[in-house]
Amino acid sequence: MASKSSKGSTSSSSSILPSKEQSLFRNLVQLYETKQYKKSIKVADQILRKYPNHGETLAMKGLVLSCIDRKSEAYELVRLGLRSDLRSHVCWHVYGLLYRADRDYKEASKAYLQALRIDKDNIQILRDLALLQIQNRDLDGFESTRRTLLTLKPNQKNNWIGFAVANHVNGNLNAALNVLETYEGTLNESTTANGKDSENQEERYEVSELEMYKVMIMYENGDYEKVYEYLLKNESKMVDKLAVAEMKAKVLFNLEKIEDSIRAFDDLLKINSENREYLSYYLKCSLRMNEMECFETWNPDLMVQELRDYCLSVCDDLAIKYPDSMSFPRAAMEFSREDAFLKRADVFVRPLLRKAVPSLFSILKHFYSDPAKARILGNLMESFRKSLNQDSPQFPPLTSSENTSESNPEQPHVLLWVLYYLVLHYDEVGEYEKAIEIADLGISHTDSCIDIYLAKAKAMKHKGDRRGAVEIMNHARKLDLSDRYLNHKCSKYAMQADRVDLAEEWISLFTRDGEFGGIQALYDMQCMWYELEAGDAFLRLNEFSKALKRYIAVNRHFDDILEDQFDFHTYCLRKVTLRSYINTIRMENHVKEQRYYIRSVKGLARLFFRISNETEEQQMMRRMTVDELELEKATPAERKKILAKRKKAQLKKDAAAESVKLKAEKDESVTKKTQKGPARPPGWMEIDPDGIELLRNVSDYQEEAFKYVNELQKWAPNHID
Numbered sequence: 001m002a003s004k005s006s007k008g009s010t011s012s013s014s015s016i017l018p019s020k021e022q023s024l025f026r027n028l029v030q031l032y033e034t035k036q037y038k039k040s041i042k043v044a045d046q047i048l049r050k051y052p053n054h055g056e057t058l059a060m061k062g063l064v065l066s067c068i069d070r071k072s073e074a075y076e077l078v079r080l081g082l083r084s085d086l087r088s089h090v091c092w093h094v095y096g097l098l099y100r101a102d103r104d105y106k107e108a109s110k111a112y113l114q115a116l117r118i119d120k121d122n123i124q125i126l127r128d129l130a131l132l133q134i135q136n137r138d139l140d141g142f143e144s145t146r147r148t149l150l151t152l153k154p155n156q157k158n159n160w161i162g163f164a165v166a167n168h169v170n171g172n173l174n175a176a177l178n179v180l181e182t183y184e185g186t187l188n189e190s191t192t193a194n195g196k197d198s199e200n201q202e203e204r205y206e207v208s209e210l211e212m213y214k215v216m217i218m219y220e221n222g223d224y225e226k227v228y229e230y231l232l233k234n235e236s237k238m239v240d241k242l243a244v245a246e247m248k249a250k251v252l253f254n255l256e257k258i259e260d261s262i263r264a265f266d267d268l269l270k271i272n273s274e275n276r277e278y279l280s281y282y283l284k285c286s287l288r289m290n291e292m293e294c295f296e297t298w299n300p301d302l303m304v305q306e307l308r309d310y311c312l313s314v315c316d317d318l319a320i321k322y323p324d325s326m327s328f329p330r331a332a333m334e335f336s337r338e339d340a341f342l343k344r345a346d347v348f349v350r351p352l353l354r355k356a357v358p359s360l361f362s363i364l365k366h367f368y369s370d371p372a373k374a375r376i377l378g379n380l381m382e383s384f385r386k387s388l389n390q391d392s393p394q395f396p397p398l399t400s401s402e403n404t405s406e407s408n409p410e411q412p413h414v415l416l417w418v419l420y421y422l423v424l425h426y427d428e429v430g431e432y433e434k435a436i437e438i439a440d441l442g443i444s445h446t447d448s449c450i451d452i453y454l455a456k457a458k459a460m461k462h463k464g465d466r467r468g469a470v471e472i473m474n475h476a477r478k479l480d481l482s483d484r485y486l487n488h489k490c491s492k493y494a495m496q497a498d499r500v501d502l503a504e505e506w507i508s509l510f511t512r513d514g515e516f517g518g519i520q521a522l523y524d525m526q527c528m529w530y531e532l533e534a535g536d537a538f539l540r541l542n543e544f545s546k547a548l549k550r551y552i553a554v555n556r557h558f559d560d561i562l563e564d565q566f567d568f569h570t571y572c573l574r575k576v577t578l579r580s581y582i583n584t585i586r587m588e589n590h591v592k593e594q595r596y597y598i599r600s601v602k603g604l605a606r607l608f609f610r611i612s613n614e615t616e617e618q619q620m621m622r623r624m625t626v627d628e629l630e631l632e633k634a635t636p637a638e639r640k641k642i643l644a645k646r647k648k649a650q651l652k653k654d655a656a657a658e659s660v661k662l663k664a665e666k667d668e669s670v671t672k673k674t675q676k677g678p679a680r681p682p683g684w685m686e687i688d689p690d691g692i693e694l695l696r697n698v699s700d701y702q703e704e705a706f707k708y709v710n711e712l713q714k715w716a717p718n719h720i721d
Contacts (some may be wrong), residue, residue, distance in 0.1 A: 055085025059094040089119035139170040173221040206576040213578040273325035423455040435459035466497035495533035520683040549691030554600035608705035
């Protein structure tokens with residue numbers, strides 16, 4: 001950050017300093033930029049001793065103080081600096097930096113705009129303002145600022161790319177494309193003049209990304225013919241060959257060059273036969289080649305029989321062509337009905353049961369949206385169970401017309417995985433007693449199989465026996481104490497059974513040791529599932545302050561996620577990762593539609609509505625700490641004893657702390673060897689761990705509840721109960 005001395009008054013309140021102090025001020029700025037904050041303060045004080053009302057020095061000192069967590073002093077000094085020199089763009093810029101550090105981007109933008117009224121061509125302020133505008137999604141302002149930067153510095157690559165991106169996100173696709181083409185024109189002239197070949201330079205990746213970004217804009221603009229021609233002409237410059245192949249295949253489809261398109265998607269299926277999007281496009285191409293009606297979205301239930309039959313035959317052909325793929329047989333099952341579905345399911349599941357694939361139910365779970373198919377799968381597995389329980393364990397004859405006999409006996413584990421599937425099947429269809437009964441059969445078959453215990457616990461939880469589910473889950477956890485997944489499932493079940501103490505004890509086994517351990521470590525890792533389960537448990541237990549702390553923790557994580565994009569606004573322009581940057585911005589626009597955020601907001605709304613329905617006396621009690629409640633309920637005589645006891649305990653605690661301090665001072669050399677760095681300040685979960693202060697700071701519970709209801713209406717209106 002640099003200071004520009006403005007002309008004007010020669011008094012001590014003016015921004016003009018004598019040459020010696022100007023040199024000191026420049027030194028102050030350099031020390032701040034290199035994070036030498038103590039030295040910065042000393043230099044600022046040195047200037048202020050002679051010129052106590054110098055606005056820019058006051059502002060810079062405030063900025064330094066904000067970096068060492070002296071926020072109130074920082075704001076006071078910066079405001080004093082502004083009062084001393086309202087015409088200084090440096091003071092306004094610093095004021096904006098303070099607000100930016102506190103994530104108050106609207107106020108920061110106002111301060112930057114005020115600074116630009118004084119110094120309209122200040123590049124640094126314009127860059128900072130552009131960052132705030134894209135962060136706030138002020139797209140018109142972002143485009144305007146980027147245009148100004150390009151006008152002032154047309155020789156910088158980032159300004160061209162930034163202006164193109166600004167037009168893109170603002171919906172001006174043609175303008176974005178024109179900017180990139182103009183920039184490439186200047187680049188080609190420079191390359192020709194220097195006699196350099198970009199293909200042999202380190203920037204080959206950047207050139208490729210820029211070309212792919214142009215293709216992305218043209219495709220979104222619907223210029224498919226132009227996209228195809230551009231790809232053919234510039235494919236050699238593009239290093240992301242898979243993205244080029246995908247784009248070419250989609251463009252050919254949109255141009256209705258069906259034969260070329262189907263060949264392109266066939267080539268993509270050779271690369272990844274499990275990609276559902278490739279298969280969907282392949283089927284659409286096949287339908288168009290045969291002049292049949294093409295489906296818009298993949299939903300076999302809405303298709304006519306002729307369309308389903310044709311898609312079924314295409315999937316069968318692909319299954320023969322790619323025998324190792326599971327995608328095509330599974331897709332064929334989606335297009336099948338009744339007996340045809342049974343035959344295909346029979347052929348599909350037998351190899352997976354023999355291979356002991358635990359995820360078989362997950363693979364087939366989407367079929368359970370159709371009750372008829374769910375019933376067929378259940379009956380099929382029951383027939384397997386009956387046949388495998390005989391003296392000679394074998395699968396029954398295949399339901400298909402070919403290979404109707406099974407002569408070789410099956411391995412014992414096949415029956416176990418049939419039982420495991422049936423537990424999950426009956427749990428999914430709501431027959432919890434039957435699921436638990438079959439789980440017991442599986443445990444008696446192989447009592448060391450962890451998965452069968454997990455399935456039983458799940459069925460018990462859905463039945464309503466949460467305490468029993470925790471016991472079964474804990475038994476599974478003890479079978480493999482080193483398994484993080486089992487530990488987290490066990491903790492989750494304990495939370496859902498309102499056993500928060502057990503959950504915290506178990507989950508802490510896999511958090512980091514030492515000073516970063518426990519609940520703070522989970523907060524640092526943004527472990528939102530745990531905080532939501534804890535919040536729900538505390539809400540059921542009427543421990544509202546603790547529930548509030550957990551729900552607010554989840555909200556803070558989403559604020560951090562939104563904040564984290566700040567660094568990418570400059571990084572992605574510099575590295576030219578523009579496609580990923582645009583996708584990130586679009587994702588961030590909808591990040592609060594994510595289910596974890598919706599759960600936390602719903603929890604907060606319920607919490608505040610429940611508190612608002614309490615009496616004033618109950619609400620007052622909610623704002624008290626455990627110690628304050630103890631005093632409130634005590635008689636005068638008991639209160640005197642409690643206070644005396646606490647005073648004695650505090651004196652003992654202070655004496656112990658003093659003893660530790662003296663010992664550390666005597667053994668300073670040992671301390672230096674063992675101490676790895678400065679003491680860590682307490683984390684957010686460690687400050688006010690029970691959320692008492694958070695609850696105290698809420699003045700109107702009903703107003704707070706409606707605030708979160710409005711948040712739900714904004715991001716998830718369908719989730720309002």
